Amino acid sequence: MIVAQRKPVEEIKRVLGGYEKVLIVGCGTCVAVCMAGGEREVGILASLLKMSFRMEGKEVEIGEATVERQCDKEFMQPLEEKIKNYQAIVSLACGVGIQFLSELYEDTIVLPGVNTVFLGSNEGEGVWQERCRACGECVLAETGGICPVTICAKGLLNGPCGGTNEGKCEVDKEKDCAWTLIYKRLEKQGKLDHIRKIFPPKNYRVHTKPARLVHELYQQQKGET
Numbered sequence: 769m770i771v772a773q774r775k776p777v778e779e780i781k782r783v784l785g786g787y788e789k790v791l792i793v794g795c796g797t798c799v800a801v802c803m804a805g806g807e808r809e810v811g812i813l814a815s816l817l818k819m820s821f822r823m824e825g826k827e828v829e830i831g832e833a834t835v836e837r838q839c840d841k842e843f844m845q846p847l848e849e850k851i852k853n854y855q856a857i858v859s860l861a862c863g864v865g866i867q868f869l870s871e872l873y874e875d876t877i878v879l880p881g882v883n884t885v886f887l888g889s890n891e892g893e894g895v896w897q898e899r900c901r902a903c904g905e906c907v908l909a910e911t912g913g914i915c916p917v918t919i920c921a922k923g924l925l926n927g928p929c930g931g932t933n934e935g936k937c938e939v940d941k942e943k944d945c946a947w948t949l950i951y952k953r954l955e956k957q958g959k960l961d962h963i964r965k966i967f968p969p970k971n972y973r974v975h976t977k978p979a980r981l982v983h984e985l986y987q988q989q990k991g992e993t
Contacts, residue, residue, distance in 0.1 A: 769889070770798040770862040771896045772805060772882040777816050780858060783879050788827065790817070791854040792881065793847065793869065794834035795861035802896055804882050805860030807834040813860070813881065829854075838865030844872060851876055904974040910962050912953030917970075920946035925967040 784790055792810050800806025814830045821828040833850055836843040838861035851857065856877040859866040863884040870878035886898035901918045907925065908915060917923045921939035928947035931938030935948040954960050 769801055769887070769896075770864070771802045771885045771888045771898075772799045772862050773885055774804050774809065774813065774860065774882050775880065777813070777820060780813070780879075780881055781817065781820060784817075784828075784856060784858070787856040787877070789829045789831070789854045790856050790858060791831040791833060791851065792817075792858045792860065793838065794832075795838040795859075795865050796834055796836045799860060799862055799865075799882060801890070803894070805862075809860060810834050813858070839868050841868075841872065844869075903970070905971055907967065910965055910967075911950045912957060912959065912962070914946060914950045914953055916946050916950065919949065923970075925970060927963070 792814050794800070794805050794807055794810035796806055800809075803809060810832050814832050817828070818830050821830075831850070831854060833847060835847060838844070838859065851873055854876075856879060857869065857873075858879050858881040859869050860881045861869065862882070863880070866878060866880050870876075886896075887900040887902060888896045888898045891897045898918055900915060901923075903917050906915075907917070916925055920928075921937055921943070922929060924947070928945050929938070932945040932948065933941075935945055937943045937945050951960070951963060954962050
């Protein structure tokens, strides 16, 4: 899932300077799970902004809305009429949703209410761990399901650096060395022979920016390969 954090209220207020009618739009998927931008968080931010503006003697109308996914056009229909009544939107979706919303409604000011942090998994209540860099060339089949590009602080593909010490990373001694974790996992799976595999230099061409993917079932329909 995409993990995000809400921006500080003062930062959001700063970019809202001059707007008197503001709509806060949440997303019911990833950012809702990580408690940054779901319906509940929309309500909290709206309350904080109303209170803060009122204390400053400013009259700012704050509206609220939440859609299932801000990165998918089919879920945006309920917003079309509502958006027309506001000068600016604060999106609590990830960076993808924010850009998509801005693209759909180009005449409307769309401002970010969160910082998109990483792709990760839930480790426990209120804790998320980065797991994937979306590099476009997955090696998990060879590394026991542990990503060295992400988990290793240096992104090393061929074993640990010389700084690893007693299974810990030299960059942060509280963190486990990714390649120690990979070794132990492969040992449990009886696949330690994989540790001898030499990966070629990372092929960054497979991850063009901005990336675009057309599913093979739709390539002929769209005339693309």
